[in-house]
Amino acid sequence: MEQVILVDSEDNQIGVEEKLKAHQDAKLHRAFSIYIFNSRGELLIQQRALGKYHCPGIWANTCCSHPRPDEKLEDAVHRRLVEEMGFDTELSEVMKFVYKVEFENGLTENEFLHVLIGEADASVVMNPEEVNDYRWISISDLKKDIAENPDKYAYWFKITIEKMF
Numbered sequence: 764m765e766q767v768i769l770v771d772s773e774d775n776q777i778g779v780e781e782k783l784k785a786h787q788d789a790k791l792h793r794a795f796s797i798y799i800f801n802s803r804g805e806l807l808i809q810q811r812a813l814g815k816y817h818c819p820g821i822w823a824n825t826c827c828s829h830p831r832p833d834e835k836l837e838d839a840v841h842r843r844l845v846e847e848m849g850f851d852t853e854l855s856e857v858m859k860f861v862y863k864v865e866f867e868n869g870l871t872e873n874e875f876l877h878v879l880i881g882e883a884d885a886s887v888v889m890n891p892e893e894v895n896d897y898r899w900i901s902i903s904d905l906k907k908d909i910a911e912n913p914d915k916y917a918y919w920f921k922i923t924i925e926k927m928f
Contacts, residue, residue, distance in 0.1 A: 767792040767829045772861065774875045779832045786817065789871035791861065795840050796923060797826040797854060798880045805899040807887070809847070811917070812895050817870045820895060823917035840879055848897070849888025854879040858926060864918045878923055902928055 767785050769778040770793050785792050799807045807825045811818050826847045830839035845851050856879050863873040887897055900908075902924075909916050909924065 766832050767794075768832055770875050772875075774859070782829065783816070783870075786870040786872065789863070789865075789873045791873045791875060792829060793836070793877070794829050794874040795827060795836060795843075795877040795879060796824045796919060797840055797844055798878065798923070798927075799825040799844075799848075799852065800880065800882050801884050801899055802882065803899075805901050806905060807848070807883075807897060807899055808905070808920075809889070809894045810896040812891065812893050814892070817866050817868060817872070818917050821917045822915050823920045824923065827919070836877060840877075847890050847893045848885075849890070850883060850885035852881040852883040852885065854881040858923075860922075860926070862919055862922055872919065874919070876919060876923075878927075 765782045766779045767782050768776050769780050769785065769790055771777050774793065780790055808822055809825060810820060810822050813819045826844050828843040830836050840854055841851050856877055858878045859876060861875050863871065865871045889897055906924065906928065909921055913921065
């Protein structure tokens with residue numbers, strides 16, 4: 764049973780909760796999103812696996828997840844990048860913010876989100892349990908496609924792209 768770290772509005776840990784229950788009860792919890800750019804300035808995006816319990820098949824950033832209880836954020840981001848995309852690289856936190864969105868299936872994302880960026884020209888070895896597809900895309904092409912097809916993209920991804928670019 765996977766657990767997430769519950770936090771207050773300042774990202775101070777106030778408890779832990781089973782991951783699905785935290786999403787069912789809309790509890791604020793710690794999360795992260797990773798954005799990897801290649802040497803051409805293109806962003807690596809992924810299509811979430813079709814078996815995900817929320818946002819299956821939706822396009823999102825390179826990797827996103829939650830640190831485990833008693834796991835440092837720095838350790839969690841590298842662990843998860845390897846688990847989902849099959850490579851690791853240096854990462855830097857560029858922003859953090861809270862967002863909340865309710866999904867049609869009754870689940871809610873209520874996250875204190877840490878956003879990290881990195882650069883790599885690595886070969887991707889996607890984990891099919893997490894990722895259905897991936898591609899490299901320029902920011903201008905991405906923003907154009909988000910404007911034309913907003914329902915193809917994850918809520919948190921659209922917010923972050925708007926804030927970063």
